[in-house]
């Protein structure tokens with residue numbers, strides 16, 4: 001089943017044409033990796049999927065994006081509702097300067113959920129999913145800023161999971177982390193795939209190869225190649241892709 | 251080896267620093283020594299508990315309380331006015347306003363702080379009070395309410411400007427986290443940004459309180475000069491600063507006890523503002539480097 005479908009998406013920051021006619025589809029319960037050199041538009045495309053670029057004045061987009069069959073840029077769509085369905089984890093861990101509990105409960109609270117037992121249950125469930133529960137279960141009311149970088153990033157993942165989105169967008173979620181935390185997050189992605197559709201931007205080829213089902217290679221705003229990960233890494237169809245994944249880039 | 255030119259410059263800079271410190275020490279010395287001789291005549295207990303302040307009358311009382319309540323009343327009215335408006339402006343500027351608008355509105359607001367306070371005083375006395383008397387018939391022609399309100403308007407830019415700085419200094423990633431969770435602008439502003447910037451906002455309010463406590467002209471002109479123990483904003487009151495002006499401008503002989511009351515009142519004022527400044531300094535230091 002098609003979960004995400006993009007048709008001829010073009011994006012601009014002012015005059016700068018940064019996404020050129022991107023079309024691709026992603027299936028539900030799969031992990032898709034976006035790879036490509038810096039500045040090629042990976043984050044821009046990712047942020048189109050939950051309309052995070054709406055706040056950038058110079059930003060303009062053409063083309064359509066459907067998630068679960070709905071045109072997410074339709075005038076009738078409430079962007080707040082969209083983002084509850086399409087969660088996001090950022091490159092740098094960005095927990096709120098609140099307690100761990102408050103961080104994870106934030107998404108539910110802003111939806112108006114007040115019941116303590118509901119919140120507690122959701123916080124526990126999300127922290128377990130994010131493989132952090134055992135480390136923080138006795139310090140839920142400590143500031144999230146007191147945690148290590150890797151733990152903070154897992155708080156952010158738990159925070160995103162707590163509202164039970166269908167899709168999780170991850171923009172280089174492990175780039176600021178040490179190898180052990182990175183491995184934890186990669187394991188996590190493999191587990192989360194059962195319930196979520198995941199899109200992950202990464203600069204780490206091995207990571208893309210390890211965690212994703214399909215990989216999209218972007219180059220200067222173009223989608224050069226999009227294929228099963230195994231296929232793309234072992235048998236790239238384009239020279240540029242081959243050069244990039246083998247590190248022969250120029 | 252430093253050359254001579256550099257040494258001279260260094261010396262001159264150190265000297266200017268020294269002048270400031272010496273002046274401050276001088277002021278403290280005068281305040282302390284004069285109030286010391288005041289407190290040899292009037293006991294500290296009387297000073298703090300007597301409910302009348304009449305050093306210039308035949309029936310003399312030296313209770314600072316009426317001046318304190320006067321100061322408290324006008325300051326409270328000012329802060330209650332300035333705080334909601336100042337924070338609302340700060341939130342609007344940092345979370346809602348387009349960039350260019352923010353750039354022009356902020357300096358425009360700061361002009362409010364550049365109006366001479368004597369102008370505010372007459373504005374309170376001749377415009378605000380008559381206007382309020384239409385709504386509140388038994389409002390005196392000198393009253394704490396208009397003085398406090400106008401003082402509040404004067405300190406709005408202090409709160410809005412410093413609070414806006416604090417909000418603006420928050421990392422963009424914090425707001426993105428909130429928007430990414432499906433929060434509205436309003437939720438992001440009040441559930442994430444304001445709490446995250448709270449130390450800066452609190453500092454701005456404390457500094458505004460200190461400013462209001464020390465403000466002289468507006469209260470001297472519009473609040474009256476009657477040291478009455480009251481918390482009714484419709485009444486005339488006298489603040490510590492207004493009293494000091496009153497005595498300084500009057501013909502009280504130097505060295506008399508009446509003359510020394512201004513130092514006793516002055517040191518009380520000094521202690522308040524000193525403590526407030528220290529609290530704000532402490533908060534700033536404690537919470538400053540939360541976001542590297």
Ligand SMILES: Nc1ncnc2c1ncn2[C@@H]1O[C@H](COP(=O)(O)OP(=O)(O)OP(=O)(O)O)[C@@H](O)[C@H]1O
Nearest residue numbers: 013016018036037038039040041042043044045056
């Ligand atoms: N907020 C913005 N305003 C203007 N231009 C932007 C903005 N964000 C990105 N761009 C530009 O859009 C292009 C694509 O940027 P994008 O962030 O999508 O690249 P990326 O592939 O994610 O790169 P990286 O791997 O470095 O994160 C770049 O040329 C960048 O300069």
Ligand SMILES: [Mg+2]
Nearest residue numbers: 042043044171
């Ligand atoms: Mg990026």
